[in-house]
Amino acid sequence: MASLHVGNLGEFLREQRRSAQLSLRQLAEAAGVSNPYLSQIERGLRKPSAEILQQIAKALRISAETLYVQAGILEERDVDEARDEVSVGAAILADPSINEQQKQALLQIYASFRKENGHLDDPGQASSSRTAQPPRETEA
Structure with missing residues (x-):
């Protein structure tokens, strides 16, 4: 059965989708998931995998870590520690x-x-790994 975190995730996803002015169908297509499956996630009936959450986050152009916290996969403090990588x-x-x-x-x-300047990564996405980006060097 659905857990409290899954319900919170669904409400959060619906709010994010609406603020991005996307229909359920548009988000499902952009995320590469079926419309009924996304609807079930939003209604708190399904608990998506981390991979599906990452696809949805990319389609919504938000950090996957935010969705991981909503889904109960990550603790809030884990995300706080990774904020330098946003x-x-x-x-x-x-x-x-x-x-x-x-x-x-x-x-x-x-x-x-x-x-x-020689950086080829996508600036619109937060890193999915804490070791993916080297520390920034300051110029003297």
């Missing part, structure tokens, strides 16, 4: 004061600067 892109995507078109423009500019 990219500038994730911060841009989370900003409610700018619209989606403005977010995309900022991400493209940021990505072009990173590419110019």
Whole structure:
């Protein structure tokens, strides 16, 4: 049966989907899951795997870690410890004061600067591993 965390996850996903102005069908397609399965997740009837949560997070353009906490896979403190790895892109995507078109423009500019400086990773996604990004060096 569904646990309390799964219900919270479903409510959270529905809120995120609505704030992204996506229909259930649009999100399901973007995440690569079936429409009925996503509906069951939102209603708290299914507990998705970490892989499915990652696909949904990518489609919603939010960090997978946020969904892992909602699903009870990660403890909040685990996410707090990993906050240093959250990219500038994730911060841009989370900003409610700018619209989606403005977010995309900022991400493209940021990505072009990173590419110019030799960084080829996607700035719009938080890392999925705590060791994926080396510590930042400061220039003197």
